Amino acid sequence: MHPLLEMRGITKTFPGVRALDNVNLTVREGEIHALVGENGAGKSTLMKVLSGVYPHGTYEGEILLDGAPVAFRSIRDSEARGIIIIHQELALVPLLSIAENIFLGNECARGGVISWRETWARTEALLAKVGLDEAPQTPVDRLGVGKQQLVEIAKALSKRVRLLILDEPTAALSEADSEKLLDLLLELRAQGVTSIIISHKLNEVRRVADRVTVLRDGATVATHDARAETLTEDMIVRDMVGRPMENRYPPREERRAGEVLMEVRNWRVAHPEHAERIVVRDVSLRLRAGEVVGIAGLMGAGRTELAMSLFGESWGRKLAGEALIEGRPADISRVDRAIAAGLAYVTEDRKELGLVLEEPITFNVTLANLAGVSRRGVLSRREEARVAERYREAMAIRTPGVHQKVVNLSGGNQQKVVLSKWLFADPRVLILDEPTRGIDVGAKYEIYTIINRLAAEGRGILMISSEMPELLGMCDRIYVMCEGAIVGELSADEASQERIMSLIVKHRRQAA
Amino acid sequence: MTSETATGAGAAAGGAVRAYLTGHLREYGLLIALVAIMVFFQILTDGTLLRPVNITNLFLQNSYIIIMALGMLIVIVGGNIDLSVGSVLGFVGALAAVMIVNWQMPVWMTVIACLLTGIVIGAAQGYWVAYWGIPSFIVTLAGMLVFRGASLWLLEGQSIGPFPMEFQRLSTGFVPDLLPWLGEALAALAGVRRVHGLTMALAALASAAILWLGLRARARDRAYGMELEPAAFFALRNAIVIGAILFLSWKLATFRGLPNVLVTMAVLTLIYAFITERTTLGRRIYALGGNRKAAALSGIPTERLTFLTFVNMGFLAALAGLIYAARLNVATPKAGFALELDVIAAVFIGGASMSGGVGRVVGAVVGAFIMGVMNNGMSIMGIGIDYQQMIKGLVLLAAVVFDVYNKRKQA
Structure with missing residues (x-):
C-alpha cells in the first residue's frame, strides 16, 4: 500500500510557543490511522496545518498527497483534494434540514436555483450509506448528537472524500452510538475511504485503527502497528505521558461510608417545553457521607436532567x-x-455552563460564594486573591498566576477551576457531571485524586459519567439509569460493564 | 504633546513594558485620544475650547449624556441594550413641564414624581426582557416609539416653559463658595479678579485622593503578584489625570465655580464606579453578561438582576430628563431625539462589548467626553451638523475596529 499522505518535518510556531516540532506522519491508502496524545500535544494543530486552516507558508516542512507536494491556502483547497475534517464541535446549522446541511455551500443547483428533487434523492442515498434512518427534510436540531455526527459524515461523503479526519468523534456519544460510528468507519474503510481518527479513548483506537501515531509536546513519539498483539494500551499511554502509568485510578485509603447525607424520593420531572414528556421518572436515591456514587446510563437516559x-x-x-x-x-x-x-453541581459543559471564560481565575473561583470574599456587599480583592491562591496550590492549577483569564488554561486546569469554585462554596454534596470529559490522561488522574480527597473529607459525591471504566474505577455504588428511571443499583463488588449493560438492555426489552 | 511623550517612553523601554502596553493599549489609548482631541480642537478653535465659559458649557451640555451612559454601561455589561433612553428623557422632561407649568405643582414633588416615573418605565421594560426573555433590542425599540409618542401627547405638540428659577438650578445653578477666604488668597496670588475657593479645594482633595488610591492599589497589586503597571506609566497617567483636573478646575474657579450638574455627575460616577468594581452586585452583573448560564448555575439570580439594570437605567434617564429640561428651560416634543445613540456610542467608544461582560464606568465617561468635546469643538468651528454626524459615526467605528484589531493581535 503506497502512502496517500505524507507530512514531513512539520514545524509550526506561534509567538512564544513551538506547537509542532518536526512532526512526521504517514497515512497509507485505505487505512484507519489513529492520532493520539494528551491535550495540547499538537494533534489539532497538525490537522489544521493539513487542512489549510494554517495556510501554506505559515509552517515549515512539506505535505505530500499521492507523492506530490501540495500547498493548501485554505480549507477550500484541501477539500477540493478530498481531505475533509469533522470537528469535535459539529458545524451544522441547527434550523436547516439534513439535506440542506449536507449540501450547504455545494448545493444541487442550476443557475442558483436549487433542485430539491435531486437534493433529496442524493441525501437519501447518502443517509442509507451511513445508516441513518431519517427523512432528508428533518431539521438537524431534532436529531441527537450521535445522529448529527452521522449527518456530518454523510456531508463528507457527498464531497467525494479521500481522507476523512475525525476529531474526537465519540467524545459526546453514548456507548451504543459510539459502537455504531466505529462500525461505520470500518465499513467506509472497506469501501476505500482512508481516515484519521483523533481520540482519547484507547479501546476505540484498538478496535478500529490499523496504525496509531502518538504525539507528545508537539513531536512525534512513535507510530505503532495497532493490529500487533504485542501492543498494549499501557504502552500507548506511556508514550503519551512520557512515563509509565501503573494505575489509571488512584487507590482510596479506606472505604467507610457515614450517615446518609442526601436522600431523594420519587423525583419526577417533565421536559420544559413538552409537558407530556416525563424525562425523570420517580427517581429515589441515597448518598452517604464519604461515598462516591455513580450514575451510569446511555446518552439520553436523563442523568444530566436529573442532576x-x-x-x-x-x-x-x-x-x-x-x-x-x-x-x-x-x-x-x-x-x-x-x-x-x-449542594454543588459541576456541569458537563464547563465552557458553556461552568466558567466565565474572559474573566480571571479569581473571578471564577469566588463566583458561587461572593459572600466569602466580601463584607456588606463590598468585595475584598485581597481576600479574593488569597482564596484563589489557596485553591491554585490545593488543586495544582497550572497557571502563571491567579489573575490569568481562564480561557487561556487547558481543559484539565479549567476543570480544576470549576471544582475550586464549588469547593469554596463548601458543599456537603457534590454532583459531578462528566468530570473528566475532554481532559487528558494525566489531568484525569489528578481529578480522580481530588474526588477521593473530597470523599475522605466526609462529603458525598454523585458522579455521572459515560465512561464505564471510570465509574467502575471510582465508585462505591453505581445506580443505573435508563429512560429516566433508575433500573438497578450495584455495589462496587458486583458492578461490571456487562452487568450495567444487561440491566439497561433488560429494561429496554421490558419497555418494548 | 502628551501623546508623543507616552509613545516615546513606551518605545524606549524594554520588552516587558511593551508587552504591558499592548495588553493595556485600550485604556491608555482612550485617555490619550481624549487629550489629543482636546489639544486638536483647542488649536483649531483658537483657544475657545478651553475658555472658562466653554468648559462650563461642556459640562452642562454633556452631563445628561454621561448620567445616562452610567446606566447604559450597566445594561450593556449585563448583555442587553436600551434604545428608549432618548425618548424617556424627553417624556420625563415633558411630564415635569406639565406638572410644574400647567399644574403649578411644587418643584420637589415634581422631581420625586418624575424619578419614580423613570423607575416605573425601567421596570415595565425590564420585566419583559428579564422574565419573558424578549430581546431588549425589541422591547426598548417599542419603548422608544411609545415614549416619543407619549411626550407628544403630553405636550399636545407644543413646547412648554419656562420653568421657575428653582427648577432651572438643577442644571444651570452653581455651588456657592463655602471657602471665600481661600478664593481671595488664590486670586491675590495669581493676580486674577476672583477665584472660587471651594472648587480649588475640592480639586486638590480629588487629586490627592486619586494619587493615594492609585498608590494603595499599586502596593496591593505588588503584594499579590498581579501584573504591575510600569512606574513611568503610572506616574505619567496620574500626572495627566491630576493635571487635567487642576487645570479644568482652575478654569471653572475663575469663571463661576462648580456647576451643580458637575457635582451630581461626579458623585454618580464615583458611586457607579464603586458599585461595578468593588461590590458583589457589580461582580454579579459582569458574570451575568460574561456567561448568563454559568452565572445562573452559580446561584446568581440572573432574571432579577437583568430587571434591576433596566430599573436603574429608567431612574438615570429620568434624572437626565430633568436636567435636560432644566437646562433648555423648556420641554419640547423633540427633546432627546436620537440621544440614545450618543449614549450608546459613548459606552462602546469607552470599550464595552456588544456581547456583554466587558466595559468600565471610567471608560464610558471618557467615551462620553470624547463625543462631547467633538460635538462642542465642531460646533464652535461652525462645522455643519451634516459633517458632524459623519465624523462622529466614523469615530465610533474606528474605536470599535481598534478594539477588535487589538484583540486579534493578542490572540
Whole structure:
C-alpha cells in the first residue's frame, strides 16, 4: 500500500510557543490511522496545518498527497483534494434540514436555483450509506448528537472524500452510538475511504485503527502497528505521558461510608417545553457521607436532567418528589437555595455552563460564594486573591498566576477551576457531571485524586459519567439509569460493564 | 504633546513594558485620544475650547449624556441594550413641564414624581426582557416609539416653559463658595479678579485622593503578584489625570465655580464606579453578561438582576430628563431625539462589548467626553451638523475596529 499522505518535518510556531516540532506522519491508502496524545500535544494543530486552516507558508516542512507536494491556502483547497475534517464541535446549522446541511455551500443547483428533487434523492442515498434512518427534510436540531455526527459524515461523503479526519468523534456519544460510528468507519474503510481518527479513548483506537501515531509536546513519539498483539494500551499511554502509568485510578485509603447525607424520593420531572414528556421518572436515591456514587446510563437516559433538576430545578419542570439533606427536608427549588442547602453541581459543559471564560481565575473561583470574599456587599480583592491562591496550590492549577483569564488554561486546569469554585462554596454534596470529559490522561488522574480527597473529607459525591471504566474505577455504588428511571443499583463488588449493560438492555426489552 | 511623550517612553523601554502596553493599549489609548482631541480642537478653535465659559458649557451640555451612559454601561455589561433612553428623557422632561407649568405643582414633588416615573418605565421594560426573555433590542425599540409618542401627547405638540428659577438650578445653578477666604488668597496670588475657593479645594482633595488610591492599589497589586503597571506609566497617567483636573478646575474657579450638574455627575460616577468594581452586585452583573448560564448555575439570580439594570437605567434617564429640561428651560416634543445613540456610542467608544461582560464606568465617561468635546469643538468651528454626524459615526467605528484589531493581535 503506497502512502496517500505524507507530512514531513512539520514545524509550526506561534509567538512564544513551538506547537509542532518536526512532526512526521504517514497515512497509507485505505487505512484507519489513529492520532493520539494528551491535550495540547499538537494533534489539532497538525490537522489544521493539513487542512489549510494554517495556510501554506505559515509552517515549515512539506505535505505530500499521492507523492506530490501540495500547498493548501485554505480549507477550500484541501477539500477540493478530498481531505475533509469533522470537528469535535459539529458545524451544522441547527434550523436547516439534513439535506440542506449536507449540501450547504455545494448545493444541487442550476443557475442558483436549487433542485430539491435531486437534493433529496442524493441525501437519501447518502443517509442509507451511513445508516441513518431519517427523512432528508428533518431539521438537524431534532436529531441527537450521535445522529448529527452521522449527518456530518454523510456531508463528507457527498464531497467525494479521500481522507476523512475525525476529531474526537465519540467524545459526546453514548456507548451504543459510539459502537455504531466505529462500525461505520470500518465499513467506509472497506469501501476505500482512508481516515484519521483523533481520540482519547484507547479501546476505540484498538478496535478500529490499523496504525496509531502518538504525539507528545508537539513531536512525534512513535507510530505503532495497532493490529500487533504485542501492543498494549499501557504502552500507548506511556508514550503519551512520557512515563509509565501503573494505575489509571488512584487507590482510596479506606472505604467507610457515614450517615446518609442526601436522600431523594420519587423525583419526577417533565421536559420544559413538552409537558407530556416525563424525562425523570420517580427517581429515589441515597448518598452517604464519604461515598462516591455513580450514575451510569446511555446518552439520553436523563442523568444530566436529573442532576440539573436537583440543583435548583435548573432544568425542566419538577412534578413531584422531595429531597432530604442530613435527614431534614431541604428547599432546593432555586440554585441559590440549593447552594445554601449544601449542594454543588459541576456541569458537563464547563465552557458553556461552568466558567466565565474572559474573566480571571479569581473571578471564577469566588463566583458561587461572593459572600466569602466580601463584607456588606463590598468585595475584598485581597481576600479574593488569597482564596484563589489557596485553591491554585490545593488543586495544582497550572497557571502563571491567579489573575490569568481562564480561557487561556487547558481543559484539565479549567476543570480544576470549576471544582475550586464549588469547593469554596463548601458543599456537603457534590454532583459531578462528566468530570473528566475532554481532559487528558494525566489531568484525569489528578481529578480522580481530588474526588477521593473530597470523599475522605466526609462529603458525598454523585458522579455521572459515560465512561464505564471510570465509574467502575471510582465508585462505591453505581445506580443505573435508563429512560429516566433508575433500573438497578450495584455495589462496587458486583458492578461490571456487562452487568450495567444487561440491566439497561433488560429494561429496554421490558419497555418494548 | 502628551501623546508623543507616552509613545516615546513606551518605545524606549524594554520588552516587558511593551508587552504591558499592548495588553493595556485600550485604556491608555482612550485617555490619550481624549487629550489629543482636546489639544486638536483647542488649536483649531483658537483657544475657545478651553475658555472658562466653554468648559462650563461642556459640562452642562454633556452631563445628561454621561448620567445616562452610567446606566447604559450597566445594561450593556449585563448583555442587553436600551434604545428608549432618548425618548424617556424627553417624556420625563415633558411630564415635569406639565406638572410644574400647567399644574403649578411644587418643584420637589415634581422631581420625586418624575424619578419614580423613570423607575416605573425601567421596570415595565425590564420585566419583559428579564422574565419573558424578549430581546431588549425589541422591547426598548417599542419603548422608544411609545415614549416619543407619549411626550407628544403630553405636550399636545407644543413646547412648554419656562420653568421657575428653582427648577432651572438643577442644571444651570452653581455651588456657592463655602471657602471665600481661600478664593481671595488664590486670586491675590495669581493676580486674577476672583477665584472660587471651594472648587480649588475640592480639586486638590480629588487629586490627592486619586494619587493615594492609585498608590494603595499599586502596593496591593505588588503584594499579590498581579501584573504591575510600569512606574513611568503610572506616574505619567496620574500626572495627566491630576493635571487635567487642576487645570479644568482652575478654569471653572475663575469663571463661576462648580456647576451643580458637575457635582451630581461626579458623585454618580464615583458611586457607579464603586458599585461595578468593588461590590458583589457589580461582580454579579459582569458574570451575568460574561456567561448568563454559568452565572445562573452559580446561584446568581440572573432574571432579577437583568430587571434591576433596566430599573436603574429608567431612574438615570429620568434624572437626565430633568436636567435636560432644566437646562433648555423648556420641554419640547423633540427633546432627546436620537440621544440614545450618543449614549450608546459613548459606552462602546469607552470599550464595552456588544456581547456583554466587558466595559468600565471610567471608560464610558471618557467615551462620553470624547463625543462631547467633538460635538462642542465642531460646533464652535461652525462645522455643519451634516459633517458632524459623519465624523462622529466614523469615530465610533474606528474605536470599535481598534478594539477588535487589538484583540486579534493578542490572540
